[in-house]
Amino acid sequence: MAIVEVKVPQLSESIAEATMLTWKKKPGEAVAVDEILIEIETDKVVLEVPAPAAGVLTEIVQGDGATVTADQLIAKIDTEAVAGAAAPAAAAPAAAAAPVAAPAAASNKGDVAMPAAAKLLAENNLSAANVAGTGKDGRVTKGDALSAIKAGASIPTGAPKAALPQVAAPAVKEDLSGRPEQRVPMTRLRARVAERLLQSQSTNAILTTFNEINMAPVMALRKKFQDDFTKEHGVKLGFMSFFVKAAVHALKKYPVLNASVDGNDIVYHGYFDIGIAVGSPRGLVVPILRNADQMSFADIEKKIAEFGKKAADGKLGIEEMTGGTFSISNGGTFGSMMSTPIINPPQSAILGVHATKDRAVVENGQVVVRPMNYFAMSYDHRIIDGREAVLGLVAMKDALEDPSRLLFDL
Numbered sequence: 001m002a003i004v005e006v007k008v009p010q011l012s013e014s015i016a017e018a019t020m021l022t023w024k025k026k027p028g029e030a031v032a033v034d035e036i037l038i039e040i041e042t043d044k045v046v047l048e049v050p051a052p053a054a055g056v057l058t059e060i061v062q063g064d065g066a067t068v069t070a071d072q073l074i075a076k077i078d079t080e081a082v083a084g085a086a087a088p089a090a091a092a093p094a095a096a097a098a099p100v101a102a103p104a105a106a107s108n109k110g111d112v113a114m115p116a117a118a119k120l121l122a123e124n125n126l127s128a129a130n131v132a133g134t135g136k137d138g139r140v141t142k143g144d145a146l147s148a149i150k151a152g153a154s155i156p157t158g159a160p161k162a163a164l165p166q167v168a169a170p171a172v173k174e175d176l177s178g179r180p181e182q183r184v185p186m187t188r189l190r191a192r193v194a195e196r197l198l199q200s201q202s203t204n205a206i207l208t209t210f211n212e213i214n215m216a217p218v219m220a221l222r223k224k225f226q227d228d229f230t231k232e233h234g235v236k237l238g239f240m241s242f243f244v245k246a247a248v249h250a251l252k253k254y255p256v257l258n259a260s261v262d263g264n265d266i267v268y269h270g271y272f273d274i275g276i277a278v279g280s281p282r283g284l285v286v287p288i289l290r291n292a293d294q295m296s297f298a299d300i301e302k303k304i305a306e307f308g309k310k311a312a313d314g315k316l317g318i319e320e321m322t323g324g325t326f327s328i329s330n331g332g333t334f335g336s337m338m339s340t341p342i343i344n345p346p347q348s349a350i351l352g353v354h355a356t357k358d359r360a361v362v363e364n365g366q367v368v369v370r371p372m373n374y375f376a377m378s379y380d381h382r383i384i385d386g387r388e389a390v391l392g393l394v395a396m397k398d399a400l401e402d403p404s405r406l407l408f409d410l
Helices: 106-111 115-123 142-151 188-203 216-233 240-253 297-313 386-401 404-408
Strands: 003-007 018-020 036-041 046-050 055-060 073-078 206-214 259-262 265-268 274-276 278-280 283-285 326-330 349-353 357-363 366-380
Touching (some): 036 073, 188 283, 206 386, 216 297, 216 386, 240 274, 240 404
Parallel strands (some): 274 326
Antiparallel strands (some): 018 036, 055 073, 349 366, 357 366
């Protein structure tokens, strides 16, 4: 017998533990080398655990839902065993049923007093234990308490005053017939998202500024070059590449929008790593476009498409979501008209993009219909003043309403 151990892969330095999801194999089943045995979820990504060798899975040490750490043993593979042979049971045995608590002794029933009786006994420094109860199940009634008070059956002088006994209210069982409920624990990713959002709101002085963008010039440019762009680069020309380019354009003009807070210091980043908020089956993730200022429109579109596919498959790596100096959240893909995005710490600003809709606007004194999009930029007022935030958003507006500005860095 040659046993090979299956262990939890290395986790990021910032991640202490992970959660086992669902085993894809059972003890006694054959596995091939590099075959995925289970996925492990951290608060950032989902990691696949491949079989280190071919053979038979003989033992599962850590079952579904277990909390594990890096390099922890989770299973064993016998490289010389034959599938179908008598396989040992999984190592995670079913937990023994909790012992049923023994019922209270009948002699203690008299210790329980009805509410009115309990109040009378406490006011007269009497103990329910010294009063014979005539109520149901030996409970002390108000009549029993009055008789005890009259008979002078008091507890010894100097003893502590009897506290009011806790009389449990009758349990109310709600009728949920036809009203189903389901309680499921948060995934590590969802819990981490919740933690970071609360952290952002509690540590940042968040303020949001808004502006409206006429998307007609971008839409016309996109329509004009869409076919040629797709043929040349093998990917469609979307709006996100324009949004990224416009954001970088504004961040260069107002560097504090690309900065972050570290204690009492402001860290100005000389690079532009733009986070793109992406929805996934397990929650919101924000992969990073590294050095976005050096990327072409095609590079941006290809990378965003790659991020979207990886997010859907749960394949995003930790390194792809670490860092970032500014983020863009496009709620417009889901039909959002307006929102106030929350800053992604330790960044200091985030752009919220929404759905483009035809709206009536005034141009040169005339009411015309234009495809408008409301942009919202939330910023940390601790280091970013309203002036920089407003002018930064105006710079994005100018770049999108006249895309030629991006060519000449105007």
